[in-house]
Amino acid sequence: MTQTTTPIDTxxxxxxxxxxxxxRLPRQRSAGRSSAARASGRVGRGILWxxxxxxxxxxxxxxxxLSFTPQSQIATGRVFPDELTLGNWTAMWxxxxxxxxxxxxxIAAVLGxxxxxxxxxxxxxxxxxxxxxxxxxPMYVLAxxxxxxxxxxxxxxxxxxxxxxxxxxxxxxxxxxLVNVAxxxxxxxxxxxxxxxxxxxxxxxxxAGPLRTMFSVVxxxxxxxxxATGIIILILNYNELLFALTVLQSNESQTLPVAISLFxxxxxVQFGQMAAASLAAIxxxxxxxxxxxxxxxxxxxxxxxx
Amino acid sequence: MAKTVTRGRPGxxxxxxxxxxALIAGLIVTIYPLVYLVASSVSRxxxxxxxxxxxxxxxxxxxxxxxxxxxxxxxxxxxxITTAVFQVALGLVIALLMRQLxxxxxxxxxxxxxxxxxxxxxAAVVWKLILAPNGGLLNAVLMQLGIVNEPVSLLGSPVWxxxxxxxxxxxxxxxxxxxxxxxxxxxxPQSVYEAAQVExxxxxxxxxxxxxxxxxxxxxxxxxxxxxxxxxxxxxxYVLTAxxxxxxxMLSGFLIFRTAMREFDVGYAAAQTLIFVIVVTIVTIPVxxxxxxxxxx
Numbered sequence: 393m394t395q396t397t398t399p400i401d402t403x404x405x406x407x408x409x410x411x412x413x414x415x416r417l418p419r420q421r422s423a424g425r426s427s428a429a430r431a432s433g434r435v436g437r438g439i440l441w442x443x444x445x446x447x448x449x450x451x452x453x454x455x456x457x458l459s460f461t462p463q464s465q466i467a468t469g470r471v472f473p474d475e476l477t478l479g480n481w482t483a484m485w486x487x488x489x490x491x492x493x494x495x496x497x498x499i500a501a502v503l504g505x506x507x508x509x510x511x512x513x514x515x516x517x518x519x520x521x522x523x524x525x526x527x528x529x530p531m532y533v534l535a536x537x538x539x540x541x542x543x544x545x546x547x548x549x550x551x552x553x554x555x556x557x558x559x560x561x562x563x564x565x566x567x568x569x570l571v572n573v574a575x576x577x578x579x580x581x582x583x584x585x586x587x588x589x590x591x592x593x594x595x596x597x598x599x600a601g602p603l604r605t606m607f608s609v610v611x612x613x614x615x616x617x618x619x620a621t622g623i624i625i626l627i628l629n630y631n632e633l634l635f636a637l638t639v640l641q642s643n644e645s646q647t648l649p650v651a652i653s654l655f656x657x658x659x660x661v662q663f664g665q666m667a668a669a670s671l672a673a674i675x676x677x678x679x680x681x682x683x684x685x686x687x688x689x690x691x692x693x694x695x696x697x698x
Numbered sequence: 699m700a701k702t703v704t705r706g707r708p709g710x711x712x713x714x715x716x717x718x719x720a721l722i723a724g725l726i727v728t729i730y731p732l733v734y735l736v737a738s739s740v741s742r743x744x745x746x747x748x749x750x751x752x753x754x755x756x757x758x759x760x761x762x763x764x765x766x767x768x769x770x771x772x773x774x775x776x777x778x779i780t781t782a783v784f785q786v787a788l789g790l791v792i793a794l795l796m797r798q799l800x801x802x803x804x805x806x807x808x809x810x811x812x813x814x815x816x817x818x819x820x821a822a823v824v825w826k827l828i829l830a831p832n833g834g835l836l837n838a839v840l841m842q843l844g845i846v847n848e849p850v851s852l853l854g855s856p857v858w859x860x861x862x863x864x865x866x867x868x869x870x871x872x873x874x875x876x877x878x879x880x881x882x883x884x885x886x887p888q889s890v891y892e893a894a895q896v897e898x899x900x901x902x903x904x905x906x907x908x909x910x911x912x913x914x915x916x917x918x919x920x921x922x923x924x925x926x927x928x929x930x931x932x933x934x935x936y937v938l939t940a941x942x943x944x945x946x947x948m949l950s951g952f953l954i955f956r957t958a959m960r961e962f963d964v965g966y967a968a969a970q971t972l973i974f975v976i977v978v979t980i981v982t983i984p985v986x987x988x989x990x991x992x993x994x995x
Contacts (some may be wrong), residue, residue, distance in 0.1 A: 434863070437795060437798060440795055441795060444699055444792055444795065445809065445932065446870070448809055448810060448812065448813055448869075448873065449809065449812075451813075451824045451825065451869065452812060452813075452816075452824070452826060453822075454827070454828060454835050455823075455824050455827070456895065458827060462756075466833040468833075473947070474705065494755060503916075508699065510719070511719040511720050511723055512720065514716040514717070514719060514720070515716060515717045515719070515720035517716055518712070518713040518714070518716040518717045519717075521709075521713075521786060522709045522710065522712065522713030522716075523713075524710070524713030524716070524717050525713075525714075529717060529720075532720070532721070532724050532728075533720055533724060535724065535728050536727050536728045537926075538926055538978075538982075539728065539732075539975060540929060540930045540951055540971075540975065540978065541930060541932075542932070542950075542951050542954045542955060542958075542974075543731055543732070543735060543969055543971055543975060544727055544728075544731040545955065545958065545959070546731075546734070546735075546738070546745075546958050546964050546967065546968070547730055547731035547735065548727070548731065549745075550734075550748065551726070551730070553970075567727075569723075570723040570726050570727045571722045571727050573720055573724075573727075577720065581934060582734065590745075602712045602715075602716075614900065627815055630817065631815075631816075631817035631819075633817075633818065633819050633933045633936065634932050634933070634951075634955065637936075637959075638959060639957075648817070649817050649818075649819040649820070652819055652820060653819045653936060653937050654824065655932075656823050656826065657937075663827055663830070663833060666823055667823075667827060670819075670820040670823045671798075671820075672826065673817060673820055674816055674817065674820050677815045677816065678812060678815065680815070681808055681811040681812055681815050682808055684910035685804070685807060685808045685811065688811060688815075689807055689881075692874070692877060692878070693877060693878055693881035
């Protein structure tokens, strides 16, 4: 039973087309079950699905409705508003410089992601191919994932202050870039294991050095893995609060999660405005979910099952 | 080792060269904070003036005598175990449902990603709005159905606040568990199921004797990951309850943040952090062992 679920099987199963899995048995059901039992099973599953989907979607749909509901209707506790308004969106827009916060978020998320990917690709390759550092290196790299991030906030705050990068999204990007090396390396490793080593050997025989081999053979083949890992790290960075809250204390350096956490705590802010601000910040991630679903699922599952 | 490209010296050198940036990164984000933490835990340190004087074990003694700290540690441990187990169980059910689908997997997989990808701050805002006593969805529904006459404030209740945080956490993370377990289910060998069908096993027997034992390694792996993630919880507490009312939903991650960044007592926060790390390690060891046993048996 060892390794029944290797990352490789799993991701291939998910990344290749869905049709693949239909080749499995139609359904595990005993030969002798009556059609009535089968029908009731189908109804039961239908009800379960309805509950699951309602649980997932209701909060999101509520946020969407709320952002278009006038405050007068929210206060009276109406579930379905009988008029809709754009007022919450314009009021939110006037109250907070949301584009500036979005820009800060993007700087921190993208630069941090690039830094993590560069560092992680090389170390994951060294671990996968050269077994560098035996069992020590993987443990060392992963240590920062297991330790709660509160461990690092104060020391890293002092470090950034010493190099003058407090209150800057670039300082935050540096922290994200270093902290997420662990996650990036763990996610990339199964993808590297899947690249046939023969190709690298061939490149070596042709006289390519290790760096040349990396850039002209390994990285092109690793592209799907890099995209999957990159999008996950981007979202992790974009969603992060604790480090951002610690490092960014000036108003104009805030990222979206920091700004919205402060915005919702402001007594003058109405529900509809809170909903509009949150929704505006969520939309980019949901767009990623829709268009990058394949990579996201592949990346998430390949790193987690080992 | 069979696939190693270059054996011996050159490979070793290149390996270490390729690992150097990661070694430096680990030095900055793991080793240095740990050393800093140990040093400040035995000193009087504030955010403005670190390392004022050596105080020995005073910070630790204070932490063990402070019921806010010890209660938070116990509460965090219970919270982490409960939410992790609950989400793995629910995630397994959803994953089994997903496997039964004959069409629409693509859409379901996208929908299921949404809670997981929602920034935790925004997820917390959503739940805060739903649970709000004045005009929130829950109270609107409860009042219209006549279940309550007065709006209820679940986040203001010492009993319910932490349960609601757990609910919001489960909304975010159960999809993650479901996706991973689903991926594990897809990777199971089909021949075993064919054999079970030939033997005439009913669906429950098939689950009990085939699916469950085969998916167990995945379940323990994801339980371990979720346990670690649950221990780290910060954002939901920060937005939903700030540890209140009266510290009834205070969890260690938030308490440490408050001590260091709001009360500026870095030394005391460091001592709390070290105790917290030890508790996390002790709790995760049995799960790690369980995981290794199911993995290699």
